[in-house]
Amino acid sequence: MTTSESTDPRLLLVVDAPSLLHRNHHARVGSDLRDLGGRPAWALHGMLRQILEAVDRFAPDLAVFGFDDRRSSVRATTYPDYKAGRAEKQPDLVDQLDRAAAMLAAMGLHTVTPDGLEADDVSASAAAWAERERWRCVVVTSDRDTFAHLSATTRVLRLIDGGIHGSPLLDPQRLFTMYGVAAEHYLDYAALRGDASDNLPGVSGIGKKTAELLLAGMGSMQEVWADIEHAAGANLVATLDSFAADEGGRRIGAGVLKKLTAEGARAQFEFNRSMMTSRDDVDLGISADADAGPSGRFPLDPDVVARVVGYLGNAETTDLALRVLTTSA
Numbered sequence: 001m002t003t004s005e006s007t008d009p010r011l012l013l014v015v016d017a018p019s020l021l022h023r024n025h026h027a028r029v030g031s032d033l034r035d036l037g038g039r040p041a042w043a044l045h046g047m048l049r050q051i052l053e054a055v056d057r058f059a060p061d062l063a064v065f066g067f068d069d070r071r072s073s074v075r076a077t078t079y080p081d082y083k084a085g086r087a088e089k090q091p092d093l094v095d096q097l098d099r100a101a102a103m104l105a106a107m108g109l110h111t112v113t114p115d116g117l118e119a120d121d122v123s124a125s126a127a128a129w130a131e132r133e134r135w136r137c138v139v140v141t142s143d144r145d146t147f148a149h150l151s152a153t154t155r156v157l158r159l160i161d162g163g164i165h166g167s168p169l170l171d172p173q174r175l176f177t178m179y180g181v182a183a184e185h186y187l188d189y190a191a192l193r194g195d196a197s198d199n200l201p202g203v204s205g206i207g208k209k210t211a212e213l214l215l216a217g218m219g220s221m222q223e224v225w226a227d228i229e230h231a232a233g234a235n236l237v238a239t240l241d242s243f244a245a246d247e248g249g250r251r252i253g254a255g256v257l258k259k260l261t262a263e264g265a266r267a268q269f270e271f272n273r274s275m276m277t278s279r280d281d282v283d284l285g286i287s288a289d290a291d292a293g294p295s296g297r298f299p300l301d302p303d304v305v306a307r308v309v310g311y312l313g314n315a316e317t318t319d320l321a322l323r324v325l326t327t328s329a
Helices: 016-031 042-058 075-078 092-108 121-131 144-149 172-179 185-193 208-218 220-230 234-247 253-260 265-276 302-310 316-323
Strands: 011-016 062-066 136-143 153-159
Touching: 011 016, 011 121, 011 253, 011 302, 016 042, 016 121, 016 220, 042 136, 042 172, 042 234, 062 121, 092 302, 121 136, 121 153, 121 265, 136 144, 144 153, 144 172, 144 185, 172 185, 185 208, 185 220, 185 265, 208 220, 208 234, 220 253, 253 265, 302 316
Parallel strands: 011 062, 011 136, 136 153
Antiparallel strands: none
């Protein structure tokens, strides 16, 4: 990031903790790692290792760890079938999900669990906070919806199998290079495509490639709907057919227009977009003023870190935590 993109070199790190827990549960379940009390700890341990690696890599001035409210959900109240297609969580995973925020908070890390909301709402709010304060922001997550938060000040470390050091660090330009979609239009793209994991069907007949072509040609769905309303979709058809002619492919403009104007198509798109849009007004409880308090700041108390991390029963991880979290360097 160049200095012109942010007048302040300070960095806010925000971690989507549930996404790390889920990934590490499935990757490490075979280890059957237990804490000193005999409870399952493989997902907690894997999440903590990745948190430590992220803090070590980015050296943030502030760090926030977002969690889902597991008691209530605004989105599920709006749409009772939200995430209904997901397999039931295994009891060992549920146990570790229930303990994760308390473990991090006990270490002195700053956790945020917004009422009725999710970790992605924390990430969106962190990105908005960083833009207001003119800080830089890095979001660590495996959730693609976070791509919508990319900006001149916010990047996303999209966790894949390579872990913290082997995953792509995305900015708006790299997102477009890798996925063919502009960050500011990512929610339009996602709403067209749908999200099976959240039980949100896409617009019928509009798949990933068609959505990419549509947004590449028209810019945004706002412009698409305006063209349909005021020009019967003439510009849409001409643009897509022009793309097809340039690529030597078949004309698809009329077919795409028919799918977008089918009964329920726009309603499905608008509903998906409303469900996928993250809240960016969550109170994170942090301040850009270093004198305002310790929330989210380092270093942490070494005795506390040693005690909490030591309970996981892995001396190497305890040593790493002490090095990364308890030294001002």
